[in-house]
Amino acid sequence: MLNYSDTDPNIIRYALEALQAALAEGDTSKIRAALDELYPAQLLEHWSEFTPEHHLPILTLLSPADAAEVFSHLEENEQAELLEALPPSRIKELLGELSLDDLTDTINAVEEESPEAAQALLSQLDPQTRAEVEELAEYDEDEAGGIMTPEYVAVRDFQRVEEVFRFLRREAPDAETIESIYVVDAQGRLEGVLSLRDLIIADPKTKVAEIMNPDVVSVRDDTGQEEVARIMADYNFNVLPVVNEHGVLVGIITVDDVIDVIQEEATEDIYRLGAVESPELVYSKSSVWALWSARVRWLVILVVGAMFSSTILEGFQNTLQAVTALTFYITILLGAGGNTGNQSSTLIVRALATGDVRGRDSLRILGKEFAVGALLGITLAVLLSAKILLDGHGDILLVVAVSLAVLMTVTNMLGALLPIGIKKLGLDPALISNPLIATLSDITGLLIYLTIAQWLLHIKPT
């Protein structure tokens, strides 16, 4: 029995070392024995530890089903390379084991590199599979049609339970799941759903129409994958049927596909909050140049924005020269302003993403963030006052403390408002990255600090 101890890092490490040794020796039967001790998921997790020369024997010696499982999770360019290197018989086995949605993704990837190679692969498929793959290939990768598989089980409402069971016995091995069985009319339009559980409990003579649930939630094939993930997560569905514009059942989406979508979305949001572009970037596989180009655009935009700050500081030259000590607290003030704005934007971006707050709540949010920002500002102003007194700069105590409280209130509201505004424009609130808030808060902060200083210290403007 495999239990948790088999996923224990030390035991996996031992199996991996045995495999590395067998690969170095080139002993086919030892490699097979070592592969038997590992799950496809474990091989994938440690895939980068094997040299590219070893990837080929691994995929050749695995059982066809495990090889297909590993293959379908590799990066697309590696898939294309392997398909050029693998023996034709193994390619045929692999294609036979891949589910239709994975098969379509693979052929799409090969097509980007070489249309001829993709055609060669397609010609190896039986005519029906080929037609299904060509149909699936029409969909965008990030819509329901692009993540669904047509390997569902569908029956008619006049069939009896015993007939459905006979049908299932024949169809089950090829279906992605048999947990939900769909009921369609003569034109293939979705009419209802049967759970396998209901089928098992039912009398064998009962008609499908009597036990099916006609309230079946489905999505259109052009629904975005984020929407699909949201529906499946909210409704706790394990399978979701996909229909075309005529209501005809064209495929199903299973929950494991949706977990991948949710994880991709989380990565995308986290990258954006850190002002990194290209959500599909995989760090360990990216070159220095790829990392540079994923990052440089936002840094340039932000530094151009920050250039206003030197103009502001130069404009207030008189004030800064009159009271040098003002300069000492700039970094503290701007830092605290940026941090406050980051916190409120983080909270609002997440609350918008999970549907906890909406655009129309903006007035209420603004009021709340005014109060929270002011309270936080006063708390930190008291703390900073002690430091200013210790530094012996009591003459500017009031200026710095008032500026800090005002600044934190303003940047706190700014951090909350920007994601809401972006959302109202129909864009993704996660575009408001922490660095963007920090840069905007720097500009705002300098204006607030130096204007308050001018007023309170009665300094003439330049």
Next chain:
Amino acid sequence: MLNYSDTDPNIIRYALEALQAALAEGDTSKIRAALDELYPAQLLEHWSEFTPEHHLPILTLLSPADAAEVFSHLEENEQAELLEALPPSRIKELLGELSLDDLTDTINAVEEESPEAAQALLSQLDPQTRAEVEELAEYDEDEAGGIMTPEYVAVRDFQRVEEVFRFLRREAPDAETIESIYVVDAQGRLEGVLSLRDLIIADPKTKVAEIMNPDVVSVRDDTGQEEVARIMADYNFNVLPVVNEHGVLVGIITVDDVIDVIQEEATEDIYRLGAVESPELVYSKSSVWALWSARVRWLVILVVGAMFSSTILEGFQNTLQAVTALTFYITILLGAGGNTGNQSSTLIVRALATGDVRGRDSLRILGKEFAVGALLGITLAVLLSAKILLDGHGDILLVVAVSLAVLMTVTNMLGALLPIGIKKLGLDPALISNPLIATLSDITGLLIYLTIAQWLLHIKPT
């Protein structure tokens, strides 16, 4: 048929308005009719739009199954309040419909507020359910035992397929899932797994032992929920069995529970990156004081850290007074340094979370980030040089440009190293928030900038 158009916001909006009107009228049959048009998930999504006085009639008039579905997703304090207000007959129905894991969570929540109320609830359960709930209540909420349910189906290996079907017909209605059927020995120890699919294809006279898969992956009941989520996502499992220290099957975890865990984890990481504590904070339900306390601690830590900056600036007073123009570029430099550090820490935090890089890759990461940081630094230094020349400050061009390139290289490596270091200490790398990187980079940046200025401009230290 419900299809995507039924989850269309406008249609849902219409159904919600009909419900609001019926609730305002207090017409029971109209409320029932309006509730019929909405799914529990839709009610939950718009729950906060209904006044607390309306929550009670909604939960009283929904079908028991839908009421339990809604109830199990409410906040714990609201559950406790409702249990005080609902009529006893409805409470009994609700308790009967809740799955054992949800029931345990609810009773745990009530117990925190009032142990007597929890005892009263427990006394309404039948003895077996009560014993099971009391057993589940022993587990921590964030370990496998706390998210599992004991409502699985288990058979013995000597049983025949036809017997298993008879057993399933009786047990299916109460089981959380029948997709996987577990095989246990006389002591209840997990021996294997049967998929319902294999069972359907098999000859009715076959023995379970012949068709069961003995390679069943299970987790121990004290495995952390993040590890459970990782295993289920990596292995594409829909169900995962949970065993105790003796290998005895004690429950199963289904993939919908894991989706919740993945979303919670993403929220936790995103909050931490924004320096917000208390991952369970729900924005719309939090008071101003709750928000204040979730945020103040990090702001205080960061402002105390930032206080070094005023000491540094005061220490370099001579330099700043000798060349006033140096002050104008402080904000740009520190901003760019912070942004660069945020980008690299974001990439590394995510790469560590997804297992893409590990602690032992640190030298390679450092080399890569040195190169990326230097390239980004040189790019921005060229850009900033144009601005400095336009400002007419050619005399400090070299100081600012060199400082920017050095600073960005250093903060870029700092942003990458800190999460790795934190991980090596056994802590969560997401503790390295963007504001923390920004604050550390401010201190480093000032030291680099002013030291380089002193050297290149030959200014005597104070």
